[in-house]
Amino acid sequence: MWKPKERIKHSLLEGAWPSRQEAEESPLFHPIPVGPIQLRERTWVPAMVPWRATEEGFVTPQVLRWYERFAQGQPGALVVEATGIRDVPSGPLLRIGHDRFLPGLEELVETVHRASGGRTQLLIQLIDFLAVRRRPEPEKYLRRFLEIRQHHREALGESLSEEDLREILVTLPQEKLEDVLSKRELESYRFGFREKVTDLDQEHIRELPQRLPDLFASAAARAQKAGFDGVELHYAHAYTMASFLSALNQRTDGYGGSLENRLRLPLEVYHRVRQEVGPAFAVGCRYLSRDCLPGGSEVEDAMFFGVELARAGMDFLSLSRGGKFEDAKQPKIGRAVYPYTGPSGYECMPTAISDALGPFGRNIPAAARIRSAVRKAGMETPIVVAGGMSTFEQANEVLLTGQADVIAAARQSLADPDWFRKMRLGRGDEIRRCIFTNYCEGLDQMHKQVTCQLWDRLDLEEAGLARSHDGKRRLTPPSWEPMGKD
Ligand SMILES: Cc1cc2nc3c(=O)[nH]c(=O)nc-3n(C[C@H](O)[C@H](O)[C@H](O)COP(=O)(O)O)c2cc1C
Numbered sequence: 001m002w003k004p005k006e007r008i009k010h011s012l013l014e015g016a017w018p019s020r021q022e023a024e025e026s027p028l029f030h031p032i033p034v035g036p037i038q039l040r041e042r043t044w045v046p047a048m049v050p051w052r053a054t055e056e057g058f059v060t061p062q063v064l065r066w067y068e069r070f071a072q073g074q075p076g077a078l079v080v081e082a083t084g085i086r087d088v089p090s091g092p093l094l095r096i097g098h099d100r101f102l103p104g105l106e107e108l109v110e111t112v113h114r115a116s117g118g119r120t121q122l123l124i125q126l127i128d129f130l131a132v133r134r135r136p137e138p139e140k141y142l143r144r145f146l147e148i149r150q151h152h153r154e155a156l157g158e159s160l161s162e163e164d165l166r167e168i169l170v171t172l173p174q175e176k177l178e179d180v181l182s183k184r185e186l187e188s189y190r191f192g193f194r195e196k197v198t199d200l201d202q203e204h205i206r207e208l209p210q211r212l213p214d215l216f217a218s219a220a221a222r223a224q225k226a227g228f229d230g231v232e233l234h235y236a237h238a239y240t241m242a243s244f245l246s247a248l249n250q251r252t253d254g255y256g257g258s259l260e261n262r263l264r265l266p267l268e269v270y271h272r273v274r275q276e277v278g279p280a281f282a283v284g285c286r287y288l289s290r291d292c293l294p295g296g297s298e299v300e301d302a303m304f305f306g307v308e309l310a311r312a313g314m315d316f317l318s319l320s321r322g323g324k325f326e327d328a329k330q331p332k333i334g335r336a337v338y339p340y341t342g343p344s345g346y347e348c349m350p351t352a353i354s355d356a357l358g359p360f361g362r363n364i365p366a367a368a369r370i371r372s373a374v375r376k377a378g379m380e381t382p383i384v385v386a387g388g389m390s391t392f393e394q395a396n397e398v399l400l401t402g403q404a405d406v407i408a409a410a411r412q413s414l415a416d417p418d419w420f421r422k423m424r425l426g427r428g429d430e431i432r433r434c435i436f437t438n439y440c441e442g443l444d445q446m447h448k449q450v451t452c453q454l455w456d457r458l459d460l461e462e463a464g465l466a467r468s469h470d471g472k473r474r475l476t477p478p479s480w481e482p483m484g485k486d
């Protein structure tokens with residue numbers, strides 16, 4: 001993973017854990033309405049893909065066990081991983097694009113509600129993504145995948161046959177190839193072909209604004225039917241909806257360019273979803289406080305989006321940052337480009353090796369500005385912030401100073417799914433603290449079952465323990481039993 005050039009090693013934040021009474025008095029453990037639902041506390045486990053679904057996208061016993069374990073920690077809200085809204089194969093990612101996925105999802109809802117004792121509101125993140133192909137063998141790309149066009153002929157010889165042109169391309173030195181291939185072709189050659197929302201020459205890309213509202217709405221209706229408490233529309237990171245919001249979106253059909261046009265489809269999707277699920281079901285979105293890319297959206301753009309999304313009626317705005325394809329590392333041949341490997345990926349999931357700003361709460365100043373813009377416009381929509389949240393003092397301070405309304409922690413919750421509960425019970429000194437190495441993220445990148453290095457080798461002899469495919473890692477953290485009254 002990319003790291004800032006300063007390479008400053010940051011220690012974990014110090015700070016006392018609260019006593020039970022201090023926790024009771026902290027806004028972190030006070031309820032908050034999120035549209036039609038109420039969180040019992042302002043703690044939130046954001047979406048994390050654990051790579052435990054079947055190849056066809058169905059819920060497995062391991063998916064149930066994964067979410068059950070987070071639910072035992074009783075966060076105010078738990079968001080199920082990015083779940084595909086289309087009925088197309090997408091590997092072991094959960095899917096919700098057809099009614100056949102409903103029984104598994106219903107079981108997931110029951111499992112979480114039971115394991116949290118009804119204390120946790122369960123949302124599911126709905127995602128659409130475009131095609132990303134693996135990086136090809138250079139020769140194979142030039143011989144098979146590259147479409148021969150006029151600019152190749154002009155550069156190499158108008159009268160040559162396609163076969164001869166390809167033969168020449170294969171033998172060209174890199175610098176010459178850079179002159180002959182277009183910018184887009186070079187990108188496909190070096191990184192693998194990737195669809196973009198700006199590919200208006202492709203009918204299915206052109207028609208995204210016509211198709212996506214219905215796809216998101218049907219998926220949301222299914223989530224409602226399965227018993228979820230709400231949905232989080234995935235408007236963040238490298239995926240379709242975030243690409244519409246991005247300043248890099250220069251579509252010329254009214255869905256790109258100006259802020260209003262970039263927001264048009266996200267609003268249309270929201271309205272169609274709301275029409276389908278009605279007012280009693282929570283609908284919010286996760287989007288970026290900044291793209292963290294040259295030429296990408298900045299916090300001012302996100303302030304505008306936040307105000308308009310809140311005005312439209314979104315029940316919450318959950319803020320992440322970065323996580324883009326555009327600055328990702330070149331993948332190895334045969335692998336697909338992965339959006340969290342460049343500087344914007346670092347902003348999304350910063351590690352302990354960092355710059356002077358450090359990994360803890362990089363997203364807070366931007367979240368505070370977005371919240372302030374939303375409040376100034378007269379809306380009380382809760383703002384959820386994530387990114388390096390891992391201590392009581394940090395979380396408490398963010399809430400007390402009105403920089404955000406809900407504290408989301410992904411990796412700290414993976415390291416210890418009971419951490420919010422331990423704080424609430426005055427047992428913070430028992431928390432297993434995330435050390436922000438991104439071992440878990442490395443597994444995610446390889447599409448391997450995600451676990452945490454702090455617990456995946458513990459008590460491997462435990463009876464009935466589910467292990468990773470290679471048999472070397474446990475798949476869920478050891479259990480923790482709160483003693484006395486909860
Ligand atoms: C293994 C893993 C999988 C993730 N999957 C998702 C996802 O499905 N959707 C999403 O919006 N963010 C995803 N994220 C990003 C987290 O939700 C979160 O924004 C990020 O890790 C920063 O928060 P943290 O510092 O509390 O970990 C994932 C993160 C990790 C570590």
Ligand code: SF4
Nearest residue numbers: 434435437438440452
């Ligand atoms: S592997 Fe564990 S300790 Fe390392 S970053 Fe992930 S959650 Fe934190």
